[in-house]
Amino acid sequence: MHPIRLSLAIAAAAMLAACATQPPAEPGNHMILRDLSGKLVMQFDYPTDELCAKTSAAMRGTVYKANCSQTSIAEPLRGHATLRYTPPGVLVEGHYVDLAACKALTATMSAGVELIQACRAK
Numbered sequence: 001m002h003p004i005r006l007s008l009a010i011a012a013a014a015m016l017a018a019c020a021t022q023p024p025a026e027p028g029n030h031m032i033l034r035d036l037s038g039k040l041v042m043q044f045d046y047p048t049d050e051l052c053a054k055t056s057a058a059m060r061g062t063v064y065k066a067n068c069s070q071t072s073i074a075e076p077l078r079g080h081a082t083l084r085y086t087p088p089g090v091l092v093e094g095h096y097v098d099l100a101a102c103k104a105l106t107a108t109m110s111a112g113v114e115l116i117q118a119c120r121a122k
Contacts, residue, residue, distance in 0.1 A: 028070040031056050036063060040075055042105065044083075045093040051085075081106050082117035091116060 029046045041064060046052040052068040059066035077095035079102025084091055096102035102119035109115055 028052060028068040030069045030072050031059075031066055032069060032073055033059070033064040033066050036065065038065070040073065040077075040097060042097070042101070043073055043077060043095045045072070045095070047090050047092075051088070051090065055085075078121055079103070079119050080122050081115060081119045083109070084114045084116050086112050086114065 029049050029052045031044045031046060031052045033041045033043070035041055044055070046055065049068065056066040056068050077097060079096035079099040081094045081096070081102055082091055083094055094102070094106070096105060096119070099119055099121050106115050106119060
């Protein structure tokens with residue numbers, strides 16, 4: 001095996017072992033996203049804590065601060081949409097500050113994300 005691939009395999013195995021032995025730093029299935037100034041942008045309700053944590057980790061380095069929580073935020077969110085993440089083929093509820101923000105943020109979806117139910121007011 002190539003030395004670089006071997007190093008990556010060892011690093012991946014070490015990370016998996018560390019994850020298996022440590023509790024998650026931010027447990028919960030509600031991912032709350034804020035802009036860099038701290039203003040609430042949206043919340044996603046994932047079916048599992050694990051999927052929330054993976055998606056939150058993928059958000060690092062973007063224009064959002066993302067964290068997972070056991071409880072939904074208390075602030076009112078008035079725009080809602082249903083998304084499907086493929087893989088793994090699960091439905092996720094998205095909650096946005098208002099209907100206009102929902103429509104703007106769902107106009108173009110990332111690869112692997114499909115808009116299932118268009119934005120609606122709540």
